[in-house]
Amino acid sequence: MATRDPLDFDVGVEVDEEGTPSPSSISPPSSPLSYLDRDRHVAFFEMLYDLMPYHYQSQEINRLTLAFFTISGLHLLQALDRVDKDRVANWVLSFQALPRSRAELKNGQFYGFHGSRTSQFHPDENGVSVHNAGHLASTYCALAILKTVGFNLLTIDKESILISMRNLQQPDGSFMPVHVGAETDLRFVYCAAAICFMLEDWSGMDREKAKDYILNCQSYDGGFGLMPGLESHGGGTYCAVASLRLMGYIEDDLLSKNATSFIVNVPLLLDWCMQRQAIDGGFQGRANKYSDTCYAFW
Template identity: 30%
Template sequence: MSGIQELPDELQLAAAAHVKYIQSLDTKKDEYEYWLTEHLRLNGLYWGLTALHLLRHPDALPRGEAIDFVLSCQHESGGFGAAPGHDAHMLYTVSAVQIFVLLDALDELEKRGKGNGKAQVGKFLADLQNRETGTFAGDEWGEEDTRFLYGALNALSLLGLLHLVDVNKAVDYIAACANYDGGYGVSPGAETHSGQIFTCLAALSIAGRKDLIDADKLGGWLSERQVACGGLNGRPEKKEDVCYNWWVLSSLEMIGRTHWVDREKLIKFTLSCQDSERGGLSDRPGDMVDIWHTFFGLTGLSLLKYPGVEAIDPVYCLPKYTIDRVFGKAG
């Protein structure tokens, strides 16, 4: 698989169709579904923009308009909502920071953001930490989840503000979420799930504490998520779903065990989920496409080193070259 032109037709990625599909998503404002998904607008912009960068079409959406939209979602607190007028939340704030990094626009946040720019965003995120347990809430209403812990460490490290939170306490909380099978749940004692494994491994990676991970035991559990059709599921006895291409593969990548799944079968399954004519990927073959599965299908192909797809960072879920730019790495 040294070049995309050498692959058989059924293993070709319909890249041009996927670019057009992503470009079309903000042109459907007369459709009911567009307004039903308003709560995903900022996340959707992150998914779409990142997918375009992975497809090597980074300029397919207007950069200025994207930045303006993100800034229109910010509150005086520094946090961001899903769309203008929506409450600020950790998850949308993380997506906002990721978009600024993706577009090399952190200077725009500094100049045009609310209050003190990056510092204001950092304060919003840091204030959501439970200083007794180390974990984080998603918003002022207090729901706690390892997704929010990871999101805080992700965004704060990208902003250079990780010192604003108690990282050691956060690490202790993640360690308390570990299970006998090597995996992690949403909270101590909760069932192991691929999505929560990703959040915990990525947070430990940012904190420099991957030494706490039982790589072989966890790698075994994760590799067992591959089912007969080649796809991956999130936990035992569940159906395969393209979105788990990311949650499972990124975790395997962080512990150096990506080769424990059948790469060729997973690529074939993923590409069978694409609409080659109209663009987009679905959860499994024959279903309707959406931007969520398009994004995670492409991130999975990136981790599988599919030809023509940009390399992605398994911790930050951003193209590697953007992470290298932020942290000053060569290459």
């Protein structure tokens, strides 16, 4: 029989004859946050709240996205009291692109939110700074921040956002992030669905067309590619399933019902997701790729 120091384990922990603690006898941590240094994480987010470190400055054009991660991080760490919520809301609202008249809502541009001051203005042919159009992903981040800090989204000019957002939906149901010269894939379908969901108004998109586009992205292996015909991808799969859920095509109790009644192949989808866990415990975004913390989130 193996010997051990009696202080190796806490009093009351059962061990087998080899001195190994029984899994059933080890008490779980009192809080999920005991696995990380919460205070250091909070301090890091507080730093990002006050300034942008030099190695993030190349991402200034995505400042609203960085702010979204900062505010959401503090919220998840139960430290949202560290920020001035009114100040945050006013700062975010300053990025909204507003039409000069209602007629401009038909000019093809998107009147959502800009990602930063850099993208808010651009020089015209005479070098004069003029307002730029909004960006779909930045609008998603802006509304998510406002909702997180408790701002009443029903008080903003949602009509400008939703009417002009329909300009971004393509004939196949996908969305462009801006009104001209941009790619289309599931990321922006998700942004559009989340925007409509948060604003409690689905007039900004054709849900049936968006649903058909999403279903066309499901691959033979159960996952979803970012576009029809592409390899299944962790982020694309999240965007697909989350969009269908937000649009009302998937219910909360998905697994308790007959899988054959759903619009997606649920068993195949679950099998693909389970196979994405790598040997190191993390998750990979695609088959035969290294694991990455972002895919654990997706």
